[in-house]
Amino acid sequence: MKTIITCFSVLFSVNFIECSFRCDYKYSVVAKGWFKHFVVPATWYDARLRCALEGAVLLSPITQELEDEMSQILKNFFTSESEIFTGIHATFSDGNYFSIEGIPLSDIPLPWAEHEPDNMEDDERCLIFNGNGDLADRMCEETRPYICYRNGSKEVETNECGTVDNEYRLDTRTKSCYKFHTVPRTFARAHFACSAEGGHLVIINSETEAQVLREIFAKYQSGTMPGLFWKNVAFIGFQDWGERGDWRTIHGETLSEAGYAKFSPGEPANATPGEFCGSIYRTALLNDLWCDKPAPFICEKRPDHPAVCHPLADEENTIDLRSNDISKLRLDCTV
CATH class of the missing domain: 3.10.100.10 (Mannose-Binding Protein A, subunit A)
Structure with missing residues (x-):
């Protein structure tokens, strides 16, 4: 059994697109991936684990498109003072920051917030992203909201249990x-x-x-x-x-x-x-x-929960990208 659910977008020249992941995630045409934000704060470790168990990763601003998506989610769902955990961490060795995907911080050209990084009490090894688009180091054991992300290139067939996890x-x-x-x-x-x-x-x-x-x-x-x-x-x-x-x-x-x-x-x-x-x-x-x-x-x-959507190739869809509001390009999955 394969559950097919379409994802609709209210755009001038786009009528619909199909997704290939859990429909509790939102698909971004610009960022070419699926996003799910969590407003309930968690430690960095719990945030990383939950994203991994859902088949995603803890989101990091490793491209301009992902940075824009993070900024838009912060703007839409949080306050200007909010901070969210990124997947950038130095939990393996002090001072050596990498994203979950293994990209070094030196390849992620984002500014630091004022007076950051300060490695307060020699115990700040996880990075946050704030509403100004700046990074700061924080204790991984502190709690922050976060965003899970799945790259749109990972097109995995769902099984009869409605999941990409074939152990079910x-x-x-x-x-x-x-x-x-x-x-x-x-x-x-x-x-x-x-x-x-x-x-x-x-x-x-x-x-x-x-x-x-x-x-x-x-x-x-x-x-x-x-x-x-x-x-x-x-x-x-x-x-x-x-x-x-x-x-x-x-x-x-x-x-x-x-x-x-x-x-x-x-x-x-x-x-x-x-x-x-x-x-x-x-x-x-x-x-x-x-x-x-x-x-x-x-x-x-249950085989039908959470719903999983199947993709069409992005190039088969005509997108009007003239709008500067990328929130209009975030697609909701509905039955």
């Missing part, structure tokens, strides 16, 4: 898509990853779905997962929400309401303090697990 597989028994993550994360980071990928930690709604997960888990034997962590459990989408013993899914239902409440014998045990998050054994029987200890996890997503 559709199961016809449940009509849901699943992905087993072998790189362990804490429960919070697992939830983060599934959400960014357009899904959620899997919620078991039936014995049939439990069987699906047994089969998925069986494909990932312990020897195939490198690293020192417990490989016979995987986080799924339930926890006690801070009320000990009140197990509910991440969508707020009791396990019985969701359709599956079969714990492994002797579980939940809270054998050592902190087992407040949900997991399954390879049997697909439920288990309580430490929230802060990394484990494999399973994501679930």
Whole structure:
């Protein structure tokens, strides 16, 4: 199944263009790419990770077109004093700044803001872009809004799960898509990853779905997962929400309401303090697990969410570029 959704533009000589990426992104004809801005501030590390999990990168002003797009987004959605994180960083070695794509700062000719860079307290290794088009260094652990970007040249066919991520597989028994993550994360980071990928930690709604997960888990034997962590459990989408013993899914239902409440014998045990998050054994029987200890996890997503659009070649579209307002060239994806 391939989801085809068109993206419309209100221009004098353009009627429509099709996109080849998630339709929660906006397509810019001038910048030839897809953009999504986040107003909720995040650390640089979380911003980079979310963009990567969505199939994009944390945006940097590495071309004039991208700089113009960043300036326009700042103008449209933020205040003149706002700062947004860029993908330019020196997290690998002090003072050596590169964009996420590996472009050195010396090849990005942008001015510094007044009194910048100052590397305050010898701890500022991530760069922001402000409403004046200037750069400044900031602590990566501080929080700022940010923009994710996908280059328009990356035209990847979407699969039956409506994503460019081919690790998702559709199961016809449940009509849901699943992905087993072998790189362990804490429960919070697992939830983060599934959400960014357009899904959620899997919620078991039936014995049939439990069987699906047994089969998925069986494909990932312990020897195939490198690293020192417990490989016979995987986080799924339930926890006690801070009320000990009140197990509910991440969508707020009791396990019985969701359709599956079969714990492994002797579980939940809270054998050592902190087992407040949900997991399954390879049997697909439920288990309580430490929230802060990394484990494999399973994501679930609907095939139609988020919507993914397919492109036509840019040269097949006639664009009136005489307007100076590039915001008119940003295309909204609609069903």
